Amino acid sequence: xxxxxxxxxxxxxxxxxxxxxxxxxxxxxxxxxxxxxxxxxxxxxxxxxxxxxxxxxxxxxxxxxxxxxxxxxxxxxxxxxxxxxxxxxxxxxxxxxxxxxxxxxxxxxxxxxxxxxxxxxxxxxxxxxxxxxxxxxxxxxxxxxxxxxxxxxxxxxxxxxxxxxxxxxxxxxxxxxxxxxxxxxxxxxxxxxxxxxxxxxxxxxxxxxxxxxxxxxxxxxxxxxxxxxxxxxxxxxxxxxxxxxxxxxxxxxxxxxxxxxx
Numbered sequence: 001x002x003x004x005x006x007x008x009x010x011x012x013x014x015x016x017x018x019x020x021x022x023x024x025x026x027x028x029x030x031x032x033x034x035x036x037x038x039x040x041x042x043x044x045x046x047x048x049x050x051x052x053x054x055x056x057x058x059x060x061x062x063x064x065x066x067x068x069x070x071x072x073x074x075x076x077x078x079x080x081x082x083x084x085x086x087x088x089x090x091x092x093x094x095x096x097x098x099x100x101x102x103x104x105x106x107x108x109x110x111x112x113x114x115x116x117x118x119x120x121x122x123x124x125x126x127x128x129x130x131x132x133x134x135x136x137x138x139x140x141x142x143x144x145x146x147x148x149x150x151x152x153x154x155x156x157x158x159x160x161x162x163x164x165x166x167x168x169x170x171x172x173x174x175x176x177x178x179x180x181x182x183x184x185x186x187x188x189x190x191x192x193x194x195x196x197x198x199x200x201x202x203x204x205x206x207x208x209x210x211x212x213x214x215x216x217x218x219x220x221x222x223x224x225x226x227x228x229x230x231x232x233x234x235x236x237x238x239x240x241x242x243x244x245x246x247x248x249x250x251x252x253x254x255x256x257x258x259x260x261x262x
Contacts, residue, residue, distance in 0.1 A: 004032075005020070005021050005030070005032050006019065006020060006021060010049075013051060014052070015053075016053050016054070017053075017054045017055075018054070019056045019057070020033065020055070020056070020063055021058045023057075023058040023061075024059075025064070025067060026057075026061040027062065027064060027115075028063070028064050028065060028066060028067040029065075029066055029089075034088040034089060037092045037096070038091055041095040042095065044101070045099060045101060048206075051206060052104065053099065053101060053103045053104065054104045054194070055104065055105045055118060059109075061110040062105070062108055062110065062111045062115055062131070063115030064111075064112050064113070066089070066113055066114055068252055068253060069253075070085075071142070071240065072249045072250075072253065074237070075241050075245055075246055079237070079241075082237040082240070082241055083233055083237045086234070086240070089114065089146040089236070090229045090232050090233045093117050093118075093121055093147055093150055094224050096118065096122065097120075097150055097222075098223055098224075099213075101206070101209065102123050102198075102201045103121070103123045103124070104122055104125075104194065104197070105119055105124070105125045105126065106194060107127040107128065107131045107172075108190075109130065109131060111132065112132075112133070112136050113135065113144065113147075114147065115133075117144070117146070117147030119175075119180050120151055120155070120180065126181065126182065126183050126184075128172065128184070128186065129172055129185070131175070131184075132172075133170050133174075133180065134167060134168065135163045136167045136169075138164065138167045140258070141246070141251075141258060141260075142236070142240045142245050143236060143239045143240075145236040146233065146236055149228075149232070151164060153222055155180055156178070159179070
């Protein structure tokens with residue numbers, strides 16, 4: 001049997017590591033990976049023995065966005081199914097953003113599309129000097145609406161507008177400058193730094209942390225309602241199913257420029 005798309009482990013301190021586990025595809029997410037996150041995060045939130053969550057990527061990359069084959073299937077699906085696919089992405093990010101326990105991301109290699117969404121939704125994002133970033137949905141004719149609110153929260157509107165519209169790739173120092181990640185470290189030093197931060201967090205009250213996280217989000221209007229998530233998911237599937245969405249996904253699969261590109 002193949003391994004699951006998310007591997008979960010917990011150490012003696014109660015720190016859970018969730019390893020995105022589709023390394024042959026750069027840990028690109030599909031429905032199965034999203035379902036594991038949607039179902040798993042509430043379980044971790046309710047477990048009193050869990051003190052924190054670390055998200056990693058297996059293999060050479062952290063998370064390279066959506067699986068293009070899964071996106072193409074969603075683009076061709078009937079409206080109800082296409083909407084459900086977009087809602088899965090929207091809900092997975094919402095649950096990570098509102099997760100009541102400390103969350104961390106250790107980013108290496110590619111961090112594109114939904115990978116940047118994960119970086120925006122965790123409490124502490126660390127990147128290696130070899131990481132590469134991009135909000136690249138527009139390059140294939142789709143829109144990053146499931147992560148749009150989280151990008152603005154993390155990076156501010158100005159930076160989110162630039163990189164979500166241009167699709168440019170950028171390095172870890174720029175990611176730190178715009179607020180997408182907190183710190184950049186050499187690959188050989190990042191684990192020690194993560195342990196320092198986790199050690200500091202473990203000195204803090206779990207209940208105090210949970211109330212603080214909720215308060216920061218709720219008092220600033222940053223917790224998404226079902227209506228808001230439905231609107232974001234609706235925008236996502238309609239763009240993906242439109243003419244440019246279909247053309248962009250086809251061009252990516254066929255390794256050619258889309259028709260709108262010069």
